[in-house]
Amino acid sequence: MLRSNFHLLDLPNEILLIILKKLDNIDVLYSLSGINNERLDILAQQKIFTNILNFVPALTDDVYSIPASILDRFCFDILPRVHYNVKCLILDSVHMTRILLAADYPCLGQLKLFNFSQDIALSYFTDQSSFQHIFRQQITDLSLICNEDTSKTSVKSYAKNIYRHILTLFKNLTHLSIIKLAGGQYECQPLSLSNLSLSSFSSSTLTNLSISLNSIEDCLSLLDGRLKQLSTLIIIVYGTQNHSMLDHNMVDVSNLKCFSLTYKRIEAYDAQVVPLLRRMSHLEELTLYLCIYNRSIFVDGTHLYNEILIHMPQLRTFIFYIRTKIDIGNSIHQLPVNDIQQTFNKIQCQEVGCILNYNSVTSICHVFSLPFSFDCLEWIGNTFPNITFNHVTFLKVFDSVAFKHEFFIRVARSFPLLKEFFVINCTSQFLFWKRKNLQFQDYQSYSIVEFSHLTSLNISHAEIDYVEQFLNSTKTSLPCLTKLEVNYDNLIYVTENFARDATRVNCSKVKWLIVERSIVYLKDIHHYFPSLQM
Template identity: 50%
Template structure:
């Protein structure tokens, strides 16, 4: 057979299956169904290929994630009619968008379905389908062992203590009540939303219990909620991934202090500052006597010394004899005076080398004006998507996962610093710049600061820019298209007076391009919109904050 005569259909079934699995594309699956005298029908019904189906409806998704594959409604309808009834018995894992969930689940019986992942999940889905009266009760109640929900509810909308209790009952409690065989539960937020966290502080001790759940990934309101989850109500829990909103230094509640001998992997993330690290966090870590992997993201304040390698080894790591993986980001803010010995980056780095942790980095900054110092220490490669309160310096490494960054200037940032940020954080989506410097009197001097030796700084993924600054130089730096390119910027937070000055009362062409796609403008002072304002921001949905915030 000549090489030119070989067709796709002539390949052995084993090779065709390898090709199809690499394509992993619902459109390809749909287009091949019913062709080549049924050969592909047989292949596409093969258990190996239809094991996992990822079907996200394009019309219902609204995100910028490149890794979310979507299909249009027409193909989805045909898929539910022509394909799913033929392969539903082979499907073990479903990845769905919540608005299309009903159509897809009604297209078959799915007797082998054990894993379900839902995007754009909300309270309405739980109220309609996560109940004992659900039309999918036969699937949810006894088959599903793994449930992953990307929550799209907005905490600001739900808000309030009473509604928060209702949310606990409607979402968290109802899930464990309905899914009787659930062994793994993950509830995470989408990138742009902050959904209501679990809070069981004031609820009965039998709330949110399971004798078979082994993995839990969840957001909770406070450390007390986390401690309640570890009081024995989840007896078989071996993997616990928790994001905590607040860690209070409150010892009034008495918690179970038994060893957590079943726990093998613990991950804790808290973005808000806490002063309870020594009193409450260290005792919790010491209970995890058989822990094998620890992931920690925490920001600490009101300590007398930095958290360094020596401290971590003495207070935590030496009590975890089975630990083999420690991934961390820890920042510490301390008070300083002229008598405090100033440690360098090398000093902090050496404390980690002394305990055998060589893949680490750190940065230390001192501010005499505020009498404070901040130290960031973290394992390499940097594993988190968030980095906060960087002051005038950043380690010269690539942060491949960072999408959220805040910087705070004590000395005015120059263009070189923003060049470094763009290179170090190539996937940056949310950027906050904060300062308390007095407004420069000679703004024209900086407005004319076009540094020709630099090319235009590219922030290709930046969607939100927060500039709570007194120095208009930063507004100029990011809005002037000869200095910075922000093609996806849709949210801008700043002082309206600065915006008005930099844009020359919204007539300046050089700043118009970087404002063209902004949908949300959040101002920290009073706004007085001119007549031509809408032409400068054609797709704007204005939100104004009073200066008191």
């Protein structure tokens, strides 16, 4: 090892493979294939580098892009030589045609498609598709990541044109996932089964399904016998129907072992969700993310144990976040956090956290398993536990008591990966200030709040103090901020009509400025927001 002319190729294959495994598979193939070195070329074609090919390496402005020269080399040179090993392709829909036509893929069984849209489905998920032999016979695992504005497409037509065609064409599917792009602008168009017959959306092979639904009724319909082999079901429900589901035809679901339900606005929890869960007596894993309205008392550990968990004797894993929001019109005794946490004594398999927010408008109780496993947390106030929420990327805070500078320091420390922040507070941080002669100060003695990953900030429903709090770079650092929603009058005041240096830095990378009324973007605004996109 003391030789000055020691080279990478002097290493044995075992050591080279250890090094190459640290790299992305696409990088290995692109760098080593066809470089006039037979040894490296053979190493690059090993199954460990060709089983899974990910052609979605980077996300820029919501569009996955690959340089044309790289794509050309893969399609003309690399893929025809390694195609027989490829078991999984991860593609952007823009590149799907070229890559699938570049070679035969006799072992391909898994396809993950980004930026999936209705046009893609209508063009390729048909019997006339040039890839129908791959889709129909080979693909067993299909993941579709959507990022399409479907506001002008009806739920009914989407169900008939997209969801029905998928199960009709992909005859051997065992895993199907149709979800939104993480951090994407648009939600998936949910599936509605009310207009589809049992035979038009059914499968005898599907075991794992992850999907958005229009209502809890559709969840029950999925469990009416059309998916007999289903063992894992992950759903997000968007609808808010209030009628009871107790008499719905839900057949034996003894095969269902894992169930995850995300329901962000439930207005009939006791009539819809509780009866559904009670029927899943064979579950081994249960995940709940529930936001409950129109209930007179908080959902606590006693309720969960007596009404749900006691009916699941095989349950091994229970991950949950449940928020109960009670309007102030309903009188409620203010319980301390410890009293709520003690109701979970019978659920001894994990630690439980609790946040209570009593204010002049609502009473809100959050209960959740620890560590916190979800990416979204809303409607917390000044008081929250001293724990780290490592997965939360979206946070909404609300209180009738002012948020002080120290509060935002705690938020930045407790939510280290925060990307989207929504602040609602109409109480001034400094009550002695009068609006007409308000003067802002730079508090150099304060620690600067560091939001290293924050890209989106909504302070349009916050007092002017919070515009100062976030835009003043001597108080808050926002190096990645690209989207800002704010009251325009407050913005003008805090930036001193787009001339103040202390607020210039945090505005420099903003691409989307959203205000409550139509405005004409003057030269001063463009100068102050140099990255602004029209």
